[in-house]
Amino acid sequence: MRKRRTRTGKAWIAIFSIASCLCSLGVSAQTWRCGNAYSDRPCEGGKTVKVEDNRSDQDRRAADSGTRSARTQADQLERSRLFQEKAAHDRDQQAAREARSAAMADRRLALAEQKSRERASKAASEPRKSSLSFTGAPGAKAAGDAPAHKKKKKRKSAGSDAG
Numbered sequence: 001m002r003k004r005r006t007r008t009g010k011a012w013i014a015i016f017s018i019a020s021c022l023c024s025l026g027v028s029a030q031t032w033r034c035g036n037a038y039s040d041r042p043c044e045g046g047k048t049v050k051v052e053d054n055r056s057d058q059d060r061r062a063a064d065s066g067t068r069s070a071r072t073q074a075d076q077l078e079r080s081r082l083f084q085e086k087a088a089h090d091r092d093q094q095a096a097r098e099a100r101s102a103a104m105a106d107r108r109l110a111l112a113e114q115k116s117r118e119r120a121s122k123a124a125s126e127p128r129k130s131s132l133s134f135t136g137a138p139g140a141k142a143a144g145d146a147p148a149h150k151k152k153k154k155r156k157s158a159g160s161d162a163g
Contacts, residue, residue: 031051034043055063 029040030042031049032039032042032046033049034046038049039046053060
């Protein structure tokens with residue numbers, strides 16, 4: 001008998017809990033506007049706000065459809081913006097690489113020109129060594145001159161008795 005009472009007591013507690021939940025769902029809670037925020041608790045200087053949705057199902061569906069459409073369009077715009085930002089970033093990175101490359105080429109060219117000037121000034125400051133010995137005689141050959149060719153004499157042919 002004792003088990004029976006505990007079962008019925010538990011059943012009544014369950015029914016009471018369900019009934020109290022159903023009653024509380026039917027009661028709409030007040031919403032308070034506190035400055036720029038909304039709350040379910042009153043605040044100093046707050047005003048109550050009616051939050052009942054009096055729209056028809058068709059109006060709700062139309063509003064939801066508009067919201068989905070706006071969300072889809074916003075997503076497309078975001079993807080487009082991100083694509084454009086990535087392209088601009090890539091262009092900036094490429095321009096920076098080209099600028100660094102051009103600066104390095106300018107530095108190399110300047111260093112090469114400086115070395116060339118240093119070599120030229122060093123060569124100009126050193127005395128030149130003579131590579132040929134020069135003698136002032138008009139018929140004398142210089143050490144590096146090529147040998148002169150002598151004219152060949154014409155031979156008389158054996159068959160001619162001219163003289």
